[in-house]
Amino acid sequence: MSLNKLSTPDFESYNNDIPIKESKIDNEIISITWKDETKSKFHSIWLRDNCACPLCIDTTTKERIYDLSDIPDSIKPLAISVTCDGALEIIWSHNNHKSIYHPERLRVHCYSNLKSIDKQDSEQKLWNSSFQEHIPIFDTQLFLEDDNVRYEFLRSVQKYGISLLTGVPKSEQDFEKITKKIGLLRDMNWGNIFSIKMDPDVGYIANGTYKITPHNDASTRERIPGIQIFQCVENTTEGGGSYWVDGFFIAKLLAETYPEDYKLLTTVPWEFANRDKNSHYRNKQAIIKVNQQNEPVEINDTYWLREPLMIDFNLINLSSG
Numbered sequence: 001m002s003l004n005k006l007s008t009p010d011f012e013s014y015n016n017d018i019p020i021k022e023s024k025i026d027n028e029i030i031s032i033t034w035k036d037e038t039k040s041k042f043h044s045i046w047l048r049d050n051c052a053c054p055l056c057i058d059t060t061t062k063e064r065i066y067d068l069s070d071i072p073d074s075i076k077p078l079a080i081s082v083t084c085d086g087a088l089e090i091i092w093s094h095n096n097h098k099s100i101y102h103p104e105r106l107r108v109h110c111y112s113n114l115k116s117i118d119k120q121d122s123e124q125k126l127w128n129s130s131f132q133e134h135i136p137i138f139d140t141q142l143f144l145e146d147d148n149v150r151y152e153f154l155r156s157v158q159k160y161g162i163s164l165l166t167g168v169p170k171s172e173q174d175f176e177k178i179t180k181k182i183g184l185l186r187d188m189n190w191g192n193i194f195s196i197k198m199d200p201d202v203g204y205i206a207n208g209t210y211k212i213t214p215h216n217d218a219s220t221r222e223r224i225p226g227i228q229i230f231q232c233v234e235n236t237t238e239g240g241g242s243y244w245v246d247g248f249f250i251a252k253l254l255a256e257t258y259p260e261d262y263k264l265l266t267t268v269p270w271e272f273a274n275r276d277k278n279s280h281y282r283n284k285q286a287i288i289k290v291n292q293q294n295e296p297v298e299i300n301d302t303y304w305l306r307e308p309l310m311i312d313f314n315l316i317n318l319s320s321g
């Protein structure tokens with residue numbers, strides 16, 4: 001079977017720019033040397049779990065249809081070979097199950113030497129106020145029609161957390177069309193599209209005339225919205241303005257400059273609550289949520305929704321400031 005017809009457990013298309021030069025078994029580890037002399041190692045159980053055969057992956061949905069707990073921990077390859085098309089073929093000790101792997105999918109998902117394998121640049125770029133004039137700007141029409149432009153727009157959102165679109169039509173249908181090119185709209189207590197216009201009767205701070213300082217929205221939710229989309233439809237006033245802040249940059253600065261404060265903000269939970277006539281949402285979490293490397297992954301500070309701080313009395317140390 002040629003490689004481009006080989007089933008994989010996803011809908012990606014793979015090439016074979018750097019083929020397998022050699023493969024071998026060392027106990028339950030499978031080692032691959034690639035044509036460029038880099039090496040990858042995989043555990044048997046990992047490879048078995050990534051089998052793409054029709055007994056393991058539904059061919060239409062590409063969803064897994066077997067249960068990993070049915071595979072014995074002791075599974076190991078009985079035979080391993082590289083097919084004439086360049087795929088890796090393994091016969092397993094359990095049920096003589098046969099797996100055929102696309103080489104590039106293995107290379108892309110090699111976890112034994114993460115740093116040495118070329119990966120797409122998905123690094124976040126942190127920024128300060130000097131970035132305001134360099135925020136990437138894209139044309140709405142091109143964004144809607146050209147996959148490459150839309151890709152660059154989304155890459156920019158991934159990298160910087162922000163992108164701008166110009167020439168957005170003013171109708172709500174057009175706005176919705178744009179949002180659906182980015183992802184599914186999420187229902188919130190204010191609906192999924194919300195008009196921010198000056199109207200004190202609406203009952204949200206955004207509809208008032210207050211100066212709203214840097215914040216993020218919806219800290220009352222288990223997960224804050226990953227992406228929010230704003231459109232300036234009309235400005236009927238003099239003055240005012242919009243500005244953006246990179247919360248991760250601030251968090252990094254805080255971690256370097258005031259590590260004790262960073263530790264408090266990443267560990268002490270603070271409750272946020274949002275009440276209106278028909279709903280009441282509340283959630284308690286650290287203001288800066290971090291990953292296992294103690295790097296910030298989420299900022300929760302919808303400051304007008306902060307509830308009274310309820311923590312160990314001794315954690316509040318007035319003399320430190």
Ligand SMILES: [Zn+2]
Nearest residue numbers: 051053055056
């Ligand atoms: Zn299988």
